[in-house]
Amino acid sequence: MSIGRTRDIGFATALALVMGNMIGSGVYLLPASLAPYGGISVIGWFVSAGGAILLGLAFANLARSAPMAGGPYAYTRIAFGDLAGFLVAWLYWLSVWCGNAAIAVAFVGYLDPFLPGLARAPAIAAGLAIAVVWLLIAVNTFGVREAGRVQIVTTLLKVLPLAAIAVAGLTLLDTSHFTMTQTTPADLGRGVFATVTLTLWAFTGMDAATIPAGHTENPEQTIPRATVIGILLTAGIYIASTVAVMGLVAPDRLATTTAPFAEAARMVFGDPASLIVAAGAAVSTFGALNGWTLVVGQLPQAAAQDGLFPAAFGRTSRRGIPVTAMVISGLLASALIAANYTRGLVGLFTFTILLATLGALVPYVFCSLAGFLVPASREGGHQRPNVRARSRVVSGLAFVYAMCAIAGSGLETIFWGFLLLLAGLPVYVWVVLHRQPG
Numbered sequence: 001m002s003i004g005r006t007r008d009i010g011f012a013t014a015l016a017l018v019m020g021n022m023i024g025s026g027v028y029l030l031p032a033s034l035a036p037y038g039g040i041s042v043i044g045w046f047v048s049a050g051g052a053i054l055l056g057l058a059f060a061n062l063a064r065s066a067p068m069a070g071g072p073y074a075y076t077r078i079a080f081g082d083l084a085g086f087l088v089a090w091l092y093w094l095s096v097w098c099g100n101a102a103i104a105v106a107f108v109g110y111l112d113p114f115l116p117g118l119a120r121a122p123a124i125a126a127g128l129a130i131a132v133v134w135l136l137i138a139v140n141t142f143g144v145r146e147a148g149r150v151q152i153v154t155t156l157l158k159v160l161p162l163a164a165i166a167v168a169g170l171t172l173l174d175t176s177h178f179t180m181t182q183t184t185p186a187d188l189g190r191g192v193f194a195t196v197t198l199t200l201w202a203f204t205g206m207d208a209a210t211i212p213a214g215h216t217e218n219p220e221q222t223i224p225r226a227t228v229i230g231i232l233l234t235a236g237i238y239i240a241s242t243v244a245v246m247g248l249v250a251p252d253r254l255a256t257t258t259a260p261f262a263e264a265a266r267m268v269f270g271d272p273a274s275l276i277v278a279a280g281a282a283v284s285t286f287g288a289l290n291g292w293t294l295v296v297g298q299l300p301q302a303a304a305q306d307g308l309f310p311a312a313f314g315r316t317s318r319r320g321i322p323v324t325a326m327v328i329s330g331l332l333a334s335a336l337i338a339a340n341y342t343r344g345l346v347g348l349f350t351f352t353i354l355l356a357t358l359g360a361l362v363p364y365v366f367c368s369l370a371g372f373l374v375p376a377s378r379e380g381g382h383q384r385p386n387v388r389a390r391s392r393v394v395s396g397l398a399f400v401y402a403m404c405a406i407a408g409s410g411l412e413t414i415f416w417g418f419l420l421l422l423a424g425l426p427v428y429v430w431v432v433l434h435r436q437p438g
Contacts, residue, residue: 009216014209018230020155021205024288028281031245035255037195039178044195049235051401052203056231058368058398059207060224061391065374067219070302071210072363079370089303090424091359096296101333103289104129110282130334136293137330141323154287161280166240168268173247197408204360297326307435364402371395
């Protein structure tokens, strides 16, 4: 199913959407989280990157077979039916608008070096976060092409400071900072699993190019290329920049800093560089929020047009933009920020990011297995036996990785994720009962 009539997303925009949605606020704090693990964290990065590439290849195979708007939702519905498709769309949509609230809060936090009085006052900080949510909803209502241009520019700006620190830091790193304290295979395994759990969140958003497929030029080729190349480039940037920071800043100092990239930039380039990194982090979160604002409208629109979400989510403007879906999502994100602003900036971010991550991996589980079913169910989807076999191997490995990632996310996260999944069932029943026949 296609949404809209224009094809405004080319390869560059699709690539920026993949990279821009992955590179957000998390990477700027990850070196501090990984500091206690030393060199073993590098292994964790490579395992996570390998898993992300497997999932990316699985999405690429699905995009070639079924280049439909809605991405994970559409693939799940084709493979497993309406109920599974709804549940994936429901969880993914919840995850995205909660994530938008978290990203907006993080954006305000990165303004602290420039506006300390404003960013540290809970009510004002919450107001600024809500304002940026609506600013980017306004940008996206002008059209997919305009939102895509913003995404390209912000992606370039966010990559530059990470690349600069990576290049400079890799020439100056201290290899003693990567000493492994794990001496037994069991300790090594636990350390790798822990670092994989920490780093896997950095790759959430790898499927972003699959969702606005109805607006994409030649989606059968553009989406797979943008997804795989975007994951490879982002993984390279993540690993190089994180290794550089860990090699520059001593482990004991790194474990306690709240701005590891700024600390590394200060060591290499001097004090003014910390402000540049703070600006880069702000641009990074702004760009990620722009990309996810596009997704938060497109995904429920696709489900609504299939009769699996309330009809209001399927309404579009004269430009073919799902403004109603974005406005509803924006209202919910704003309410989440406003209802919890008394927690303070850090507490608010932690609360919202917990909610946002609940539904991030369940769609990946469904989509990895959908690779076994979608090609056979699509007209013209016949493949040579060797190509089909390779696709199934990739899908199977992606499923194992996604399941391990969910297991590593913790019992509390799985508990709340299960409750939110079940909470969608009354909505599904209501939609089906009120769905027009035919």
